[in-house]
Amino acid sequence: MTTISVTDDVRERLLRIASELQIKLRRRINMNEAIQFLIDEREKRRQLEDPRLLEEACKSIPGSEEALKELYAEREFDEKRLERKTSAGHSCAD
Numbered sequence: 001m002t003t004i005s006v007t008d009d010v011r012e013r014l015l016r017i018a019s020e021l022q023i024k025l026r027r028r029i030n031m032n033e034a035i036q037f038l039i040d041e042r043e044k045r046r047q048l049e050d051p052r053l054l055e056e057a058c059k060s061i062p063g064s065e066e067a068l069k070e071l072y073a074e075r076e077f078d079e080k081r082l083e084r085k086t087s088a089g090h091s092c093a094d
Helices: 008-025 031-049 051-058 064-093
Strands: none
């Protein structure tokens, strides 16, 4: 294990974060866990900021074009069926 030096201000802020984590996790944590939490949060944020990850998550998957066409066709079929049902209902009422 390595010892690191921090200013009193940083130590106080780290203690505050550690105490918040203890409340959240409902268990005692050490400074190593608090620092690990900060590193993990930074890495998560960094991944979210990487535009390549967003592009990768939003790109279409194989077969999605065909599925989209099928959804549109089914929607058109449903709308025509509804139109037939509602227009049949109006002519009976007249």
